Amino acid sequence: MISKATRVLSLLNKTEKKAYTIMTLSLFAISLLSIFVLAPGIKVVASFQKKLVEAKKADSQLSVKIENLVKAQQQLKKYEAEIKKLNSAIPNSLSQDIILKRVAFISAESNTIVTEIKFEGDNSVKEEGGLIEISLSFNVNGSQDNIFAFLKSLEEGDRLIKIRQVAIRKDEDINTVMIESSVFYTK
Amino acid sequence: MFNDKDILTIAIATLITSLIWVTVSSLTAYQRTSFTEVSQEILSPIESEINFEGIF
Numbered sequence: 001m002i003s004k005a006t007r008v009l010s011l012l013n014k015t016e017k018k019a020y021t022i023m024t025l026s027l028f029a030i031s032l033l034s035i036f037v038l039a040p041g042i043k044v045v046a047s048f049q050k051k052l053v054e055a056k057k058a059d060s061q062l063s064v065k066i067e068n069l070v071k072a073q074q075q076l077k078k079y080e081a082e083i084k085k086l087n088s089a090i091p092n093s094l095s096q097d098i099i100l101k102r103v104a105f106i107s108a109e110s111n112t113i114v115t116e117i118k119f120e121g122d123n124s125v126k127e128e129g130g131l132i133e134i135s136l137s138f139n140v141n142g143s144q145d146n147i148f149a150f151l152k153s154l155e156e157g158d159r160l161i162k163i164r165q166v167a168i169r170k171d172e173d174i175n176t177v178m179i180e181s182s183v184f185y186t187k
Numbered sequence: 188m189f190n191d192k193d194i195l196t197i198a199i200a201t202l203i204t205s206l207i208w209v210t211v212s213s214l215t216a217y218q219r220t221s222f223t224e225v226s227q228e229i230l231s232p233i234e235s236e237i238n239f240e241g242i243f
Contacts, residue, residue: 020191027198031205042213047220054222061230 112142
C-alpha cells in the first residue's frame with residue numbers, strides 16, 4: 001500500500017515538474033518570439049500607420065489648396081482685364097523714367113511747363129502690405145486752365161499717382177503750382 | 188540552486204519585459220516616422236481667401 005502511494009506521489013511530482021518545464025519553456029519561447037519576430041513586425045505596422053495618418057492629412061490639405069487654386073483661377077479669369085489695369089497702375093518696379101516721360105507727355109499735352117521734379121529720398125519711402133509709396137513733388141507753370149488740365153490728366157493716367165497737396169502761387173500772369181504726390185509700386 | 192518556481196518567475200518577468208520592450212519600440216518607431224513623400228512647400232497653404240471682389 002505504502003509503495004503504491006509512493007509511486008503515485010513520485011508520478012505526481014514528475015507531472016508537476018514536467019508542467020513547470022513546459023510552462024517555463026513556453027514563456028521563454030513567447031518572450032523570444034516577441035523580441036525577434038513580433039517587435040520588428042509591429043514597428044513596420046506602426047510606421048506605416050503613421051505614414052497613413054500623415055498622408056491623409058496631406059491629402060486633405062492638398063484638397064483645400066486645390067480648391068483655393070481653382071477659386072483663384074476662376075477669379076483671375078473673371079478679373080483679368082482689371083488686373084492688367086491694376087498692374088499698370090501699380091507696377092512691380094519704381095521705373096522713374098516712365099513716370100518722367102508720362103509727366104513730360106501730360107505737360108506737353110496741357111501746354112504747361114514742368115520746372116522742377118523731385119523724387120524724395122529714402123526717408124520718405126513708406127511700405128505697407130507689400131505696397132511701397134514714394135513721394136514725388138514737382139513745380140508746374142502755366143495758365144489756370146492748363147494747370148487744371150494737367151492735374152486732371154495726371155489723375156486719370158494709367159499709373160496711379162495720388163495727389164496729396166497742391167499749392168498755387170500767382171506771379172503776374174504766370175501760375176506756379178507746387179504739387180506733392182505719391183507714386184506706388186509693389187515688391 | 189534554482190527551483191522550478193524560481194525559473195517560472197524569471198520566465199514571467201522576461202515575458203513582461205519583452206512585451207514592454209515591444210510596446211516602447213513600436214511607439215518610438217511611430218514617433219520617428221515622418222511623411223516625406225510630399226514636401227512641406229507643396230503642403231503650405233495658399234491664401235485661404237483669394238478674393239478680388241473687394242479690390243474692383
